[in-house]
Amino acid sequence: MILRLNSPFFLFRCPMSDIGSSSGFKPLGQKFMRPPEAKPEEKLRQVSDMYEKHFLREMMKAMRSTVHESGFIQQNQAEKIFREQLDDQYVDKWGEKGGIGLSDMIYTQLVEKFGVQMGIKSAVAKPQGPLPLSEKDNFAAQPFQHPGKKEAVSYRIDKKLPETSEVKAPWDGVLLGKKNLADDQTLVEIGHDNGLRSQLVFKGGLSNVSTGQKLQAGDTLGFLSSEAKSLYWTVEPGPESASE
Numbered sequence: 001m002i003l004r005l006n007s008p009f010f011l012f013r014c015p016m017s018d019i020g021s022s023s024g025f026k027p028l029g030q031k032f033m034r035p036p037e038a039k040p041e042e043k044l045r046q047v048s049d050m051y052e053k054h055f056l057r058e059m060m061k062a063m064r065s066t067v068h069e070s071g072f073i074q075q076n077q078a079e080k081i082f083r084e085q086l087d088d089q090y091v092d093k094w095g096e097k098g099g100i101g102l103s104d105m106i107y108t109q110l111v112e113k114f115g116v117q118m119g120i121k122s123a124v125a126k127p128q129g130p131l132p133l134s135e136k137d138n139f140a141a142q143p144f145q146h147p148g149k150k151e152a153v154s155y156r157i158d159k160k161l162p163e164t165s166e167v168k169a170p171w172d173g174v175l176l177g178k179k180n181l182a183d184d185q186t187l188v189e190i191g192h193d194n195g196l197r198s199q200l201v202f203k204g205g206l207s208n209v210s211t212g213q214k215l216q217a218g219d220t221l222g223f224l225s226s227e228a229k230s231l232y233w234t235v236e237p238g239p240e241s242a243s244e
Contacts, residue, residue, distance in 0.1 A: 129168030
């Protein structure tokens with residue numbers, strides 16, 4: 001017996017309230033609703049969690065391989081499959097409780113590399129210092145690794161001509177502190193609005209600036225003396241950006 005959709009028997013057995021429900025037929029005019037798209041930071045977090053779980057699963061497999069089966073009781077294939085599924089449950093539970101920190105490390109690196117193009121973080125503007133752009137040909141910059149600061153980027157900017165030059169703020173920010181060092185050296189520390197922190201060390205004097213003062217990019221901080229040979233500039237993440 002062939003039942004047609006418009007037959008009285010079909011309509012009697014399938015009430016209209018069931019047609020279109022999750023367990024029945026959907027109306028012909030109903031459109032397929034797409035799930036809401038995840039935010040960029042959520043996508044990176046999901047990728048980070050996925051890599052951490054993959055690492056933990058591989059670690060569990062390596063640990064299991066070091067345990068030899070007893071010759072008295074042999075495990076069958078069903079027990080091996082159950083053990084793998086149980087290990088997956090362990091990995092999922094570890095992830096729900098915060099994991100081992102690998103996901104956070106991967107997420108931070110992904111944000112640093114792709115955050116600007118994904119719109120998660122804003123691009124860092126071109127610095128307006130620590131020396132005037134018009135005088136860049138009179139100096140030669142050499143990057144070096146600052147001892148004890150792995151995340152910092154340091155530059156030694158050597159002066160080619162014995163002239164007095166202005167020292168300027170690279171980006172907008174607040175003057176965190178200033179200090180006089182030996183051999184007429186001056187140390188200036190700035191907390192920038194973009195989350196970075198600058199530390200400048202040079203031979204010379206400061207201009208009329210005070211701790212806590214709001215600075216604009218290109219504001220004059222001081223002056224390199226004619227005897228100065230180099231200016232040291234260290235850039236590192238600020239406390240808030242480092243903890244994110």
